Amino acid sequence: MRYLLLTRGMPLCGKTTWIQQNNLQEYTLDTKTLAYLFQSPKLDVHGNHYFYHHKLYFTMLYEALKSRMANGDFIIIEDSHIAHSYFSNYQELAKIYAYTIVIVDFSDVPLEEILKRAQQITQSQTLQHRHYTHEEIMALYQELQQTQIPIPSQVIKPQEIDSFLRITPYNLNGYKKIYHIGDIHGCFRILQKHLATIQDDCFYIFLGDYIDRGLQNYEVLKFLTSIMHNKNVCLLEGNHEKWLWHWANHKEIHSREFRLNTQKELEQKGFSKREAKLFYNKLVPYFYYRFHDKYVLCTHGGLSNIPQRFRLLSASECIYGVGNYTENIIVANAFSNNTDSNHYQIFGHRNKEDLPLNLAPRNYLLEGRIEFGGFLRTLELNQQGFHDTSIRNTLFITNQEKQQREMIQKDFEYMQRNNLAQNLDYQSFVAYRKPSTKAKPCTFYPYVIDTNLWRIVARGIANDTYHSFTTLQNKNAQIDYPLTIYATTMGETHLISYYNEKFYFITMNDKPSITQKIPQGIQLDTSCAQEIITLLQNTLKTPSFSLQIQRHLRGWTLTNIFANSFESHELNYPTLDKVAKLLNIHSITPIITIQSQEMLQEILPIFYQQQTHTNHFLLETCIADLTNNDCQESTQIATLPDTFKQDSKVLESLQNFSCLIKQKSFLFCNIFAYDSKNNFYECRSFITQEYRVMEHIVKIWSLQNTISRLQWINTDLREIFYIWFIAQREIQHSLLQMPFNDIWNLFLLFLWKAK
Secondary structure, three states: OOOEEEEEEOOOOHHHHHHOOOOOOHHEEEEEHHHHHHHOEEEOOOOOOOOOOOOHHHHHHHHHHHHHHHHOOOEEOOOOOOOOOOOOHHHHHHHOOOEEEEEEEEOOOHHHHHHHHHHHHHHHOOOOOOOOOHHHHHHHHHHHOOOOOOOEEEEHHHHHHHHOOOOOOOOOOOOEEEEEEEOOOOHHHHHHHHHOOOOEEEEEEEEOOOOOOOHHHHHHHHHHHOOOOOOOOEOOOOOOOHHHHHHHHHOOOHHHHHHHHHHHHHHOOOOOOOHHHHHHOOOEEEEEEEEEEEEEEEOOOOOOOOOOOHHHHHHHHHOOOOOOOOOHHHHHHHHHHOOOOOOEEEEEEOHHHHOOOEEOOOOEEEEOOOOOOOOOOOOEEOEEEEEEOEEEEEOOOOOHHHHHHHHHHHHHHHHHHHHEEEOOOOEEEEEEOOOOOOOOOOOOOEEEEEEOOOEEEEEEEEEHEEEOOOOOOOOOOOOHHHHHHEOOOOEEEEEEEEOOOEEEEEEEEOOOOOOOOOOOOOOOOOOHHHHHHHHHHHHHHHEEEEEEEEOOOEEEEEEEEOEEOOOOOOHHHHHHHHHHHHHHOOOOOEEEEEHHHHHHHOHHHHHOOOHHHHHHHHOOOOOOHHOOOOOOOOOHHHHOOOHHOOOOHHHHHHHHHHHHHOOOOOHHHHHEEEEEOOOOEOOOHHHHHHHHHHHOOOOOOOOHHOHHHOOOOOOOHHHHHHHHHHHHHHHHHHHHOOOOHHHHHHHHHHHHHHO
């Protein structure tokens, strides 16, 4: 258990012998042994050998001590502990790990006996013990007599160790009933229903795991803190309370459940760290009592025996139980075999197999999966025996909701670790900023999370359904045909989300933002909105959904619709097109439907070859009516600069691209595909690389604030773009302020109208 025993007494007073006689070597940190590890004996000025205490010795001692304390082990430190050195260190560690310090006082050994032993050791020349001079012994003895123990502690004599290690059962015969309450896990309503009042003539034993996974962690803790000082209440420590202690002491918390759910709830509702410390210090690893003819051991995790020297057990054995998590039946049967017929055990913590309450003779399991809609398992003991008084919980997070919440939290922590989380300054919404490097992606992109309710506010394509263009090029790729290829005008991707019965417009650029104001050009009045809500809720089987849209010079285009969940719901093109019409915006354009791998391999060359013919396939155009673009600069932008007329080679290239955009306009667009399972495939044309390079060129021009011929202007299309951009002298500054996809669409307008 959490006891730190410090031996205190003169050198050679019998500390080592006492440890050996009581078989306590495995529980002891021997300072002499640690010192031997770092250095061999040295010779002093008097010709005697001694051990120099290397500084690493102290480091190793405290690391070993902290390791054992973290486990709740029973610990003895063998040393003289006469000087005040290190006592403050022990006190600090005891405070951190909730330990009780006990001094084993060897001061009764007579001085004459110490001097006699010192002389014998000096004569024997042994190196097993340090050699002390008469003066050193006298100085230490005087210091021992004059100094007091400088820290709060319990003091025992060496001969009292056996009784100290044994435990005596509490006598509860004066109570009418004993109530045992199993794992609560933040489910206060059912606890309150079961324990309407605390009766003075009854004794209440709570088995631990009071927090996490449930919806009312704050209420549970406030209730328990209100009764924790009652003499008829015992609170055991469960494994989940560890994180409450870590939070209260500003220590690292490894539990995502506590960090993102319980901690947030406690902080929002006002449960202080001071309250947490006071509460944790009332918790005990076990409770052993007698009630008439029955002896009952209560722990959180379950033990296989009641050892005579019970306090030598570590606290973690009581909290987590012995054996593996799934070996509770083995442990319970061992307890039945190892104890007398009037000894009983009650524990919780582990019940993955949904085992019964009375899982073995004289063993009761009070873990009832309460947080998943199971039972608050409770056991009443009166003079007639044990009685099951369990009650089912009806207020809980469903398993599906729990799994979705855990997945969202996992994504959120990934965002935080990689500095990809962008607070939207709206409620508790956080957006995922897509990394520029090839880091492991989150589940979706775009992606907006409500970090208060841990729900998806908005989302885009699931990354596990996203496939690059190389998949289409791979002849052995597993594609669920038919595969439909779509195209849409290049534009900025944004989202319209319907979440918590409200519509939100979410921009997904370098600095994501959110607003309830829907942009002009998108029709979303009351009647239209209700029709869309009804249609998509019925189709997607979800109350919340996202519309992925693109903004461009021609307005807005609806590119996809997603359920705001982790489940994949297929949405056919007619439904998407209907929603686009209701919003009075464009929809993506189907180019061709491919029925087989052979057909795909025949189609692909069209995308990365510059020929204007389209074989025998009919490919629909997707930049229809560009001549109707109402951009106020369209007349000037579409005018052919004199530079083209002066260079016949460039003029010929311009005419070729002008012909190409009229016959295969989809090559200049954003091209993608969906198969029958709604998997997304990135498509590329030879124009795609040109687009990306030109976007990079414009960024450099914008940074340099000058238009120059860069080294990347080394293809026909880039040359045309450069000459065209140079010719736009009056609006060059405005162009550089635009998103590149708008510049690109203006350039395409020029290509379309070039003669």
